Amino acid sequence: MSAMDTDELSVVLPSTTTSGLSLSLHPLPILNISEHLTRMKLRTNTNTPFVLGALLGTQNGREVDIVNTFELAVEGDGQLIDHAFFTHRRDQYKQVFPSLEFIGWYTVAPIPTAKHIAFHEQFSAYTPTPLLLILQPISSAVSSNSTITSQNLPFRAYEPSLEIRDRKSRSVFIEAPFTVETGEAERIAVDWTAKGGAGGTSLESHLQTQRAAIKMLHERIMVLVKYVAEVVAGRATKDHAALRSLSALMASLPATESPGFREEFDTEYEDVQLTAYLSSLTKSANILNDLVDKHIVIIGRDERGQGIPSRRRGPMGNRGIEWDRMH
Template sequence: MDTDDLPVVLPSSTTSGLSLALHPLPILNISEHLTRRKLQTDSNSPFVLGALLGTQNGREVEIVNSFELAVEESDADKVDHGFFIIRRDQYKQVFPSLEFIGWYTVAPQPTARHIKFHEQFTAYSSTPLLLILQPSSPSTASTSDVTAQALPFKAYEPTTEIRDRKTRSVFIEASYSVETGEAERIAVDWTAKGGGGETSLESHLQSQRAAVKMLHDRIILLVQYVTDVLAGQEPIDHGTLRSLSALIASLPASENPAFRTEFETEYEDVQLTALLSTLTKSANTLNDFVDKHAVLTSGGRDERGGGSGGPRRRGMSGRGGPMGGSEAWERFH
């Protein structure tokens, strides 16, 4: 069999062992790139090619950003290296910590054509990763992250296969997780607000509710497991019980004096802050009342003298002036 006819992805039983974290920004960039190409080419499956930027520390890789790439006009299977180098250097000036770590495209699965692109990118990275967007089918990536399972993305790590005393480049599917920072969560929240009409408060409360619900479900699961073990309905797993015991021991007990002291200190600080806020508002209200009282009482003085001879403001005379005290109060308000 010709090596070009062999599958370029190793079986799922082969694991890469790569710790890969995917950030929301490249996900949005790739999706926007595909949508724009569909409109420009009037095609449901346009060719999309781009570079991935991120950081790598040993076997831990983070995909943080991305940018689009071009191909040669004379050969659609050849990367425009001049354009790639210019764009990479421009991003390097703005994000000096990010390196080229791979490339992305849109396809149902890797093919021999992707191997050709991979070999072109090895000049810039020894093991460039491949991220494929599969819009026609949901992702079945073998990862424990719920968000990643719902995304139509698959990540692949290149490797070398020896078959019939010949070596060839192939891909291994790598599991990944979606990781977000504070700034990214704000950006994604604004994006979701523009598309779905939800406010940031609603999105935040929904996220908090989902997190509390997940915690509650897991606590119920642990309680049910311990109950079944005590009833003899489940086998005893000493490793799980030790982990559960360590988790309980790490929780602050209500009868712990150190916990009670810290809790009371925090509670008193909150109450003191609330009291200071109330006092500030009361002082502001009293100050406004004093100013109004001073304006009102000044209406009993004559313009030429106070009392019998003091100064009196125009329009603020007493009973015989053009404006009495009650009239001054009404005009003030």
Template sequence: MSAMDTDEPQGVVLSSGAQSGLSLSLHPLPILNISEHLTRLKLQTNSNSPFVLGALLGTQNGREVEIVNTFELAVEPGGELVDHGFLVSRRDQCEPFQCHSQLSDDDPFADKQVFPSLEFIGWYTVAPRPTPRHIALHEQFTGYCSTPLLLILQPSITLVASSDVNAQNLPFKAYEPTIELRDRKSRSVFIEVPYNVETGEAERIAVDWTARGGGSGTSLESHLQTQRAAVKMLHDRIMVLVKYVTDVVAGQAPKDHATLRSLSALIASLPATENNAFREEFETEYEDVQLTAFLSSLTKSANILNDLVDKHLVMTSGGNGERGPGGPRRRGMGMGMNRDRDWDRH
């Protein structure tokens, strides 16, 4: 089915002069879901153009439509037919009860609604443009929705930088199905539907949280990951220079004296890390850091042990031990002071 993207255009999209009367809003979650679906299939199939197919969930009020969420779909062996059993099971989990009230109380999907306020409103795929095969796929969804929308992710589209969140600067295009009459014959075609990106407060927080790395770790971890990426980039560039010099020495690359002079000046500006005085100072600093960490750990262990001894003495005294103005005397602290006096005498 991946050959869908290679079909010659058959004019299944009406010219730009035709306009749709839909007012379409696209939420961020479907954008993230479809992008993740494509990326995952690329890695799983080791293909740059895997067949991506999924359903769109949203709400429709007259000619106002919102695409709020998605779920993935399966296809029959051969890739030409949608797995309708899988689609129905997923749809029944998401749609409100009143849309499929024929479900009995014993039905496994009767109490497992995931998105009870959403309904099936269309499907999505990945392709450069709609083709006749998309028309054939579209007809398989008309039994679930009278006019299912089509949302296409176009990874190869040229993006235009814009600060306007509602501008059509995303690699997505939405299409509404319609019927065209030509030469006394009718055929199914698509009309492109302009859309706005609708973002609620909760979605803005979630998208920002995802962009910042989500729950992947603390700010220190994020900083270390940034540093690691920078070091890796530096290493890659150094390896390019090393390979160039190696090829020049081996006679496999022409000599560029300007480049070689720049490399020589760069090497001369580097610190002499193999100098004996540097190594000695570095090892001293390293030992000091290690000793500080060891002393910190030892102090923490001593404090824990002292608290344990105090609790043990309180429990074993049975209330008969010497008591001070504030309760039982902290014998552990006294023992520690006696030990200090013994060490001073030595």
């Protein structure tokens, strides 16, 4: 363990110092970080492997949403991040998710230490205030039947800040409370993952309910079809009230696709289009007639000024030819 890890001076301000950050954590980062830790445990065969990754999300003022993550690589003795790998992965995610920005980083540790301050300073080159999300290993897992909240999740979020001590400033962290933001699709995915993909999930229950409703509707429709067939065949007594209700129900349904319906629809559609075209043609002819009349009036005025006979109204006006008197 390095000297930085044994530093007695805590890099986390007391709980009396509060953060004004409004932080929302989505289920996908939770699953990604947990999977990253599990995979590193199996790879290194240790219970406390070194885990490092980047946080992607959106930030609007003091409102921050952590939406996605990706893993990071380190160089040398594990104290420096691989900047080339980081920028390459960040640009790749930017092409797929243009609305997401790099907003911080994550790791696995009980509490932040001076080692995390060193990583924080490296990430400060990419964003002014990189957030820190820590997964704290615990012995007992959260029950899959309990409601997922920020209180029973082994995660802690920290906002960077500066502390003035003995006329010197140093980088510190302030713990920021967060809420778990889940949409409908995310809740279904988390529920399915928590139960190992087994049956009994809310999605399966919802689909079974829909299937039962559709099956019941089909059975009732078949009862009505059978009754109408029996009435037509004369094997059942006519219930005029039921037949009227059935007729009203059929009239309220959308028209079905059939040759008779399509032929009638096409005929009515052609009649309506023909009427619209005839109206447009009549309107255009009327406008053209007025334009010709005005043109003839203007030409007639010029010809009268020269003593030349003129026609005040054209053939479309149906007003004949009028000769001016010679003075």
